[in-house]
Amino acid sequence: MIRLLRLELRRMWHRRLPWVLLLGITVAMIIGGGVTFVSHDATAPTPGDVSAEIEAQVADCRRFTTEEWNAWDQGELGDTDPEYERYLGSFDSADAMADDQCNPRYFDDEFLNDPRFCLISLYEPGVEFREGCPDLEGANVYERPSGAIMVDGTEYRALRSNTSGTVSNVSLFLFVVASVIGASFIGAEYKAGTIETTLLWEPRRGRVLGAKVGAAAITALIIHMAALVLLVAAMVPSAVWQGSTAGVDSAFWFGLGGVVLRGGVVAAALAVMAFSVSVVTRNTVGGVVVMLGYGAVSPTISFLLLRSFRPFELTENLTAFAVGGEVGRFVGSGFDVTSVYSHGVTGAAVRIAAYVVIAVAIALVVFRRRDID
Amino acid sequence: MESRGSGGRITTPAIEIRNLKKVYKGLRGRPTVAVESLDLDVPRGGVFGFLGPNGAGKTTTIRCLLGLVMPTEGSVRLLDQDIPGGLSDVMSNVGALVESPKFFPGFSGRLNLELLASSGQLDTSDVTRALDEVGLTDRANDKFGTYSLGMKQRLAVAGAILKSPELLVLDEPANGLDPAGIKDMRELIRRYGDSGGTVLVSSHQLSEIQLMCDAVAIISRGKLITAGPVSEVMANHEGSLVVVIDDPIDAIGTLAAAGFVARLGGDPDTIVVDVNEFEAANVTRTLALDGRYLRGLTVHAASLESVFLELTSEEEDPA
Numbered sequence A: 001m002i003r004l005l006r007l008e009l010r011r012m013w014h015r016r017l018p019w020v021l022l023l024g025i026t027v028a029m030i031i032g033g034g035v036t037f038v039s040h041d042a043t044a045p046t047p048g049d050v051s052a053e054i055e056a057q058v059a060d061c062r063r064f065t066t067e068e069w070n071a072w073d074q075g076e077l078g079d080t081d082p083e084y085e086r087y088l089g090s091f092d093s094a095d096a097m098a099d100d101q102c103n104p105r106y107f108d109d110e111f112l113n114d115p116r117f118c119l120i121s122l123y124e125p126g127v128e129f130r131e132g133c134p135d136l137e138g139a140n141v142y143e144r145p146s147g148a149i150m151v152d153g154t155e156y157r158a159l160r161s162n163t164s165g166t167v168s169n170v171s172l173f174l175f176v177v178a179s180v181i182g183a184s185f186i187g188a189e190y191k192a193g194t195i196e197t198t199l200l201w202e203p204r205r206g207r208v209l210g211a212k213v214g215a216a217a218i219t220a221l222i223i224h225m226a227a228l229v230l231l232v233a234a235m236v237p238s239a240v241w242q243g244s245t246a247g248v249d250s251a252f253w254f255g256l257g258g259v260v261l262r263g264g265v266v267a268a269a270l271a272v273m274a275f276s277v278s279v280v281t282r283n284t285v286g287g288v289v290v291m292l293g294y295g296a297v298s299p300t301i302s303f304l305l306l307r308s309f310r311p312f313e314l315t316e317n318l319t320a321f322a323v324g325g326e327v328g329r330f331v332g333s334g335f336d337v338t339s340v341y342s343h344g345v346t347g348a349a350v351r352i353a354a355y356v357v358i359a360v361a362i363a364l365v366v367f368r369r370r371d372i373d
Numbered sequence B: 001m002e003s004r005g006s007g008g009r010i011t012t013p014a015i016e017i018r019n020l021k022k023v024y025k026g027l028r029g030r031p032t033v034a035v036e037s038l039d040l041d042v043p044r045g046g047v048f049g050f051l052g053p054n055g056a057g058k059t060t061t062i063r064c065l066l067g068l069v070m071p072t073e074g075s076v077r078l079l080d081q082d083i084p085g086g087l088s089d090v091m092s093n094v095g096a097l098v099e100s101p102k103f104f105p106g107f108s109g110r111l112n113l114e115l116l117a118s119s120g121q122l123d124t125s126d127v128t129r130a131l132d133e134v135g136l137t138d139r140a141n142d143k144f145g146t147y148s149l150g151m152k153q154r155l156a157v158a159g160a161i162l163k164s165p166e167l168l169v170l171d172e173p174a175n176g177l178d179p180a181g182i183k184d185m186r187e188l189i190r191r192y193g194d195s196g197g198t199v200l201v202s203s204h205q206l207s208e209i210q211l212m213c214d215a216v217a218i219i220s221r222g223k224l225i226t227a228g229p230v231s232e233v234m235a236n237h238e239g240s241l242v243v244v245i246d247d248p249i250d251a252i253g254t255l256a257a258a259g260f261v262a263r264l265g266g267d268p269d270t271i272v273v274d275v276n277e278f279e280a281a282n283v284t285r286t287l288a289l290d291g292r293y294l295r296g297l298t299v300h301a302a303s304l305e306s307v308f309l310e311l312t313s314e315e316e317d318p319a
Helices: A002-014 A015-038 A048-072 A080-089 A094-101 A168-191 A194-201 A207-241 A252-279 A284-304 A307-312 A314-323 A345-369 B056-063 B087-093 B109-119 B124-133 B148-161 B179-194 B206-212 B228-235 B249-259 B277-289 B304-316
Strands: A141-143 A149-151 A154-156 A327-333 A336-343 B015-024 B034-043 B046-051 B073-078 B081-083 B094-097 B167-172 B198-202 B215-220 B223-229 B239-245 B260-265 B270-275 B294-301
Touching: A002 A015, A002 A207, A002 B109, A015 A168, A015 A207, A048 A080, A048 A094, A168 A194, A168 A207, A168 A252, A168 A284, A168 A314, A194 A207, A194 B109, A194 B198, A207 A252, A252 A284, A252 A314, A252 A345, A284 A307, A284 A314, A307 A314, A307 A327, A307 A336, A307 A345, A307 B073, A314 A327, A314 A345, A314 B198, A336 A345, B015 B056, B034 B056, B034 B215, B034 B223, B046 B056, B046 B148, B046 B179, B046 B206, B056 B073, B056 B167, B056 B198, B081 B087, B087 B094, B094 B148, B109 B124, B109 B148, B124 B148, B148 B167, B148 B179, B167 B179, B179 B198, B179 B206, B206 B304, B215 B228, B223 B228, B228 B304, B239 B249, B239 B277, B249 B260, B249 B277, B277 B294
Parallel strands: B046 B198, B046 B215, B094 B167, B167 B198
Antiparallel strands: A141 A149, A149 A154, A327 A336, B015 B034, B015 B073, B073 B081, B215 B223, B239 B270, B239 B294, B260 B270
């Protein structure tokens, strides 16, 4: 089997597909890294700048509002709309009206555009901005689920186009690539007819299938991890010269390495499942279409029709495993549902492994019984 | 069962087929019977021709032999191993080319063979030898997709002989080859047979089969029609004499009275007499004694082609 596995890997080494994919990914990463680097806006206001501006607007608002209320209270406002009179009378003091009128969040239509690249938030969506981002050092900063950033209690909406979840988001695209790799491993052989030639030399179909499954998994794993390493490498210049690498320590790299490795394992699992589907359909397209179609449709179906299935739904478990998150189960009814914790990375791994084993078992049965003609 | 003759040589057939049946189940419509109760033995050593019209079941039979297709009924043994159970024990001694060459078009001819060789734990020197034997050394490093049909066929044969197998199964090996290539292929196959190997070759080029095969089997509609040494298969079919003569119908009557079987030929004033060439003198004498004299006489010796056409047309139209 090892000999056959080496043969399959050698065969893949000589094919164009993996090199075309790697070249495409490399070019895309270089372009992405370049765009990130040059898109830096040195004139963009820092959170402190915007905070000061908003505070000034709040102060103006409070001053005007206080003057308005005091004038009304002293009967100096003149003819006033009765509704407005009733509104003014609903407050006990000028400060009370100012509190109602001049909440800082009424002035946050200024985007906090901070394109400096903070490497720290590269891989964990929703992470707290740590003291590593210099301009925010010492401030009490955190990100709300909506994506807004709170700076010392003041809420700012923030554009974070190139920061958190970059690795995770790119991984989603790379998972499609992994499906193509896996499906083509057997689809190309059926198309060229070389599966017949292979079986004339190695008639034990189980071994042939096992070697191809192993080679597909290894190839997808390597390409996926190489792509993510290239991604990080492409983003480092932005962090070093345009942003911040403060706080990038061994713990950061260990965590990032974990995401890259888990993403590679997910890619391998997807490649094997796409391969298994293509064994049944006897072409590459079938495997790719089924995998993409499942990914597009299944989460919606599990929400609308099969809510109890969610903890076992493949895409939920793949995502949780890749990003180091968790899978929830739905509680509630109708559209009034919430998600509560079901299981984490380990549980996701077990479920993914079950899917892979079932897919390969079906492929093995079909492959063993099928006539090659 | 394996048995040995005098001198310790194995005398069991290289291929034993018993009651082989293969039915393809269609998704719609009736199932297709590709092979029906085929019994066949291919003796060890020599070249064995496997003949039949299109759709007779030759390729399906070969695929059953090689484990590519599962028989519906019956049994197959290759080199004393039951197939498909014993395939892994025997395939290192079997080389095959089935229908058309199948290699990766983007890989060179040499690389395609090297990948096969590594799967069979063979040396790259075996690849060089095989390429040389089929005359592809000069184009070995070109991509398979750039090869002509004849070159692709040669590469496929190279793949089949790469293992130096005891049994070679070749389905249309000369397909696409030019006359020189056909001659080379015939000589290669003959060398294999003469050196003790067994070759099962299926081909529509009956003149080539007649030249290189020691024995043949003819199948039609999935059944065996005849099998045996080429000379025996042809011995039952005598050939014919074509006689040009005035009053052919009266001549037929004269010959019939003497016990000859004769009929009108396709051309005017010709009759065909179903006898071999050695009866030409008797035919001539019989007609002359009746005052009928020939204007021309042509001997049509029996050929494998004529035998094949006669047998397969009978099978298709017994009436």
